[in-house]
Amino acid sequence: MGANQKLRRRTVWLLIIILALGFGAVITRLAYLQLVQGEELQRRAIEQQLSDTPISAKRGTIYDTKGKILAQSASVWRVVMAPAYFDDGADGDAQRAFVASRLASILGLDEAELLEDTKQNTYYVSVKRRIESAEKEQIIELQNELSEKYHKSGIISLLDDYKRYYPYSDLASSVIGFTGSDDQGLWGVEYQYNDYLAGTPGRIISAQNGIQTEMPFDYNQNIGAIDGSSLVLTIDETVQSIVEKYMKQGVVDNEVLERGVCIVMNVNTGEILAMASVNGFDLNDPFTILPDQKKEIEAIDLEYLIKNDYFEEDEDPYKISDAKKKELIERAQNEAESAALARNWRNKAISDTYYPGSVFKMVTLSMALQEGVVNSSSRFGCSGAFQLYEDTIHCHNTAGHGTQTYQECLWNSCNPGFIQIGQLVGKTKFWEYYQAFGFSDKTGIDLPGESEDQFFVHDGIEGNMLDTDLAVASFGQNFSITPIQMITAASAVANGGKIVQPHVVKQIIDNEGNVVKNASTETKRQVISESVSKEMCGIMEENCATGSGKNGYVAGYRIGGKTGTSEKKVDANKNGVEDDYIASFCGFAPANNPQYAALVFFDEPVGGNYYGSAVAAPVFASIMSEVLPYLEVVAQYTDEEASNIDTATGAYTGMSVEDAMAAAERDGFSVTVKGEGSTVVSQNPATGTSIPTGGTIVLYTDESSTAETATVPNLIGFSVSEVNSIAASYGLNVSVTGTVSASDSTSVSQSVPEGTEVAPGTVITVTFSSGGIAD
C-alpha cells in the first residue's frame, strides 16, 4: 500500500472521527440541553433574570356597625437584604460584619443570626418587618454609609409594609382578635375572616441584568397587591364600651375571680352588638400580660412550686440546689405567663361552658307551655326541698314557696316547682327541646374557639336521662353550655320562637368599596310558637317588675329577664368542698316587642354575694339603662317613675342669658349661670340629653367659665332621694335606673366613678337594686 494512499485513507477516517464523533457529540449535547433540559434551564434563567419583589397587601379595615374603625393597617416599612451583593473574600467579610452589627443595633436583632443571614447567597432575605419611621431613617443612613464606604448599593432595601393598629386598644379584644408577625389573623374575626382581610400580596417582576439594574428593554410586570376586604361588624362600639365599662366595674365590685362575660344581641336578627370577656387584653400588644398578672408571676417562689406539683415525689423541695430552683421557677413563670395569655385571649362568651342554672328555667317553662303540659290550673308545691328517690334537692328558699302557679314558679325561681314542670315535660321531650333550642350544637357564630355543650348522660347515650338527671336539668344544672348558646335560646324565647344564627360580621366590603357579602338574618328553626313566646315575655317582664328578676329592671323600659346562680361543681357539697358560683342574668327589652337581649355572667364572684340577682342583675340594668336609649328603644314610664322621669334638654346656646334662663326654667330645669357674659356660649348637659325633671342646667356665658369642674361624689349605697339630693348639692344631674320602686332600693353603681372631675351639670347614671332575692 502506498504511503499516500495510506495517508488518504487515514485522513478519511480522521474526517469521519472528527465529524461523526466530535460534531455528532456536540450536536447531541446541544439538542439535549436545548430540547430536553431546555424548559428547566429556561425557568432557572428567568428566575435569576427576573427580580421578584413582593408587595404587601394592605389588610382590610374592621369597622363597627356605625363605621367606627376598630382595626386598621398603617403604613410602615420592611427591611430586606440581598446578601448576594456582598463581595467575596476579606472585603466581603468586612462588609458583612459591618452590616450585621449596624442592623443589630438599629433593629434590636441578634447580631450572630444576622451575620448568618448575610452569608446566604440570595437576593431576598427579610430582615425585619414593620419598622417605624425613626428606624427607617437610620436604615437609610446605613444605606448611604454602605455606598460611601464600600460602594455598595442594593444590599439593604426598604419595602412598604403595614402594621395593624387598634384604636380602641382593649375594646372587644376577644372578638376582634389580633394578627401575627406575618400579618396573619391569629384570633377573633382577624382569624375567622383572615382570607377576606388579608388580600393578595402583589409582586413587581422586572427583568434585570447580572448586576441587578434593569434591562434596557421593557420587561416589567407589575402585579399589584390586592388590598384586603374590610369588615363591618355587628358590634357597636358605643354599646360595647358601655358594656365593658359596667362589666369591669362589676368584676371589681364583686371581686370576680374568673372574669365576666356580657353579650348583647339583637333577638330578631342574631346580630351581636356587644360581646365582652373582661378583662381582656390590649389588642395593640396582645403578647403582654396584664400588670397584675405580671406581679403574680414575678412573685412565684418555692411555695408556689410546692403547691403546683413542680417536684417529684422523692424530691425534697427545701434541699434542691439554687440552680435547680431557679430553673424550676423560670419554668413555672413561663408556664404561668402562657396560661395568663391564653386566659386573657379566651373568648369566654363562646369558649366557656357553664351550668346555666335558673336562667334556663325560661327554657323549661317554654317547653312546658309549648307542650301544653301546664295550664292556669296547674299548681306546684314547694316545701323548700324536693325528694326524688334517695336524693333531696333543695330550693334556694329553704322555707319553701308553698303552692305556686307555673308563673310563680318562675318568679320565685323555685327549683322544686321546676322539677315538677320538668317531669310533666318528660325526658324524651326535654331532650328534643334541648336540641331544638340549639344547646346540643355549636351556634356556628363566626368566631374561632366556640365550645360544644356537655350534657351529662347515662350509659353514654345522648339524651338518655335518669329521673334525677331530668330533675336537675330542668333548672339548668345537668349540662353545661356556652353563654352564646344561652342568649340564642333566650332570644328565641323572646322573638316569637325563632332560633336565629348569631353573628358578628354584618358586611364584607372589598377594597374598591363593593359589597362582597351581606350577612342576612338566618333563622334556623321555630322552636316554640309565637303565642308561647308572647306569654313567656309577659311572665318574664313581670319577673323583672316584681319577681326574682327585679334587680334587672330598668326604669322606663319593659324588661323581661331571669336571674341565675349556678354551681360550678355539681357534687361539691357532697365532697365537702366549697363550691364556686357563676352569677348570671339574661334578659331582653322591650318585653312587648323584644328587640335586644343581654346576658351578663360573672364567673366566681367572691365579694360576699354570689347570687345572680345581686351580682349580675344590677349590672344588666346599668348596661341596659344606657344601651336602650342609645339604641332608640322608646321608654315608657310608669306612674311611679314619673317623679324620676327624664326630660330632654333644649338648645339654649346662642340666646341671651335672660332668654336662656327663662327657656330652661320653662322646660322644668333649674339653672346655674357661669361667667360674666351676656350671651350663652355653651351649656351642659348638651342639647337633647335626658336628665331628670328639675335637674340642673349650667349655662356658660364666656369661654373661661367652662374650665370650672365639679368632683363626682360617691353615690353608691343610698336611696333614690338621697342620691338626688347629693347630686344636686354638687351641681350634677342623676339619671336613675334599676329597681327604684322597691322600698329597700339602694344604689349599687354609678356611671362616673367617684372622684372624677366633670363639668357641672353632667348626667350620672345611678343603678339601684333591691336586696332579699336569693337567686
Next chain:
Amino acid sequence: MLTIENTSRRRVRDYERERHAPSKKAGGRRKINFSLLNIGKGIDMPFVFLIFILLAIGITMMFSASYPVAYYEIGDSYYYLKRQLIFALVGLVVMIAVSFVDYHYYHRFAAVILGISYFALMLVLILPSQEGDVHRWIGVGMFGIQASEISKFAIILFMAHWGSRYYDRMDTFKFGVLPGAAVFLSTALLLLFEPHYSCIVIIGILTVVMMYVSGIKLKWLAIGAAILAVLILLLWVTGMLTYAMERMDGWGQALNEDLDRDMWNATWQTRNSLYAIGSGGLFGLGLGQSRQKYLYLPEPQNDFIFAIVCEELGLIGAVIILLIFALLVWRGVIISLRARDRFGKLLGIGLTCHIGLQVVLNILVITDWLPNTGISLPFFSYGGSSLLTLMFEMGVILAVSRTSNIEKS
C-alpha cells in the same frame, strides 16, 4: 492491488520530490503573480467562501453577545465590534498575503519555528502573570499573543515536516513515535507551568492526529491509548481523579442547586452558559434577544460566545453554524489531499484538524462536558491574536491550495 515494486517506486519518487522541493518551489513561487487581479487565482474558492460566511456570522454574533458588556463595563456598545472588525480586516489581509507565500518555506524552517515556540513558552513563564495567576501572554493588549498559539502551529508544522521527511520510516518507533512524543511531552511540561491544560489536550490530540495521518503503526496508538487508560484508572483508584475533578472549578457541578458560595461562584460562568443554551430551545429567542448576555454570562464575547448563539438562534441556528464548520473542515481536508506533496497534505490536515478540534472542544466546554479551561471558538470569539493566528492558518491552507492548483495548471 498495487505491487510492491510499484509502491517502492512511488516512495522513491516522493522522497526525491521532497528532497528537491526547496529549489523546485522557488520556481513555483515565481509563477505566482502578486497582482490584485490574481488574488483569487488558484486558491480554493469554496474554502474562502466558507471562511467569509463564518467570519460574517461570527462577527455579527460577537457584536450581539458583546454589546451589553461593552455598554455596562466600557460605556461603548461598539467597543468589541470595532476592534474585532479591525482584527478581521487585518486578518483577511494576513490570510491573503500568507496565501501567496509558498508553504515550503515553513518546511525549511519547521525546526526553527519549533525552537521559537519553546522560547516563547519559556519567556511567558518569566513574564508577569495575567489575570487568574496564569502565564500565557506575550506582549499586552492588542499586540499580545498567547505563546500556546505559536506552539500549536509549531507542532503541527514540525509534525508535518517530520512526517513528510521520514515518511518511509514512520512505521518505526524511533521515527514514528519518539519525536512526536518528545515534542509533545516537552511542550506539555512547559504548558504545565503556565498552566494551560486545555492547550495540552489540544496539542496532545493534534500530535496523535499527525502521527496517525503520517502513518505510524496503529499498535503504537493502541499502546498509547492503553497507557492513558491505565493512568486514568490508576488516578481513579487512588481517588486522585475525583480530587482533580473537584479541583477543576466544579466541573459538572454547574446545575447543582446545593453549592457553597465559592463553588457557586466558580461554576457561575458554566451555569449561566447552560441557562443561555437551554433558554434558546429549538428556535432561539431571536437575534439580539439574549438575556443571559446582560452581565449574567461573564465575558460572553470570548470562549462562551456560542452559548449566546444558542440562546439567540436556537438549536437550528447552532446546528447550521456547526454544519458550516463541518463543511470548512471537509473542504480543508479536500484541499490538503489535493496538495502535490506530502508536507502540504500533512500541514493542511493538521491545521484543518486544529479548527475542527477547537470547535468541538469549545462547545464541550460551554456545555459542561469539559472543564472550563479557555478554548476559544474560531471566527466567533473576540480576540486579536487568536483571530490573526487563525487567519494566518487559513492563509497557509489557502497557500497549499494555491500552490497545488497552480502547479497542476
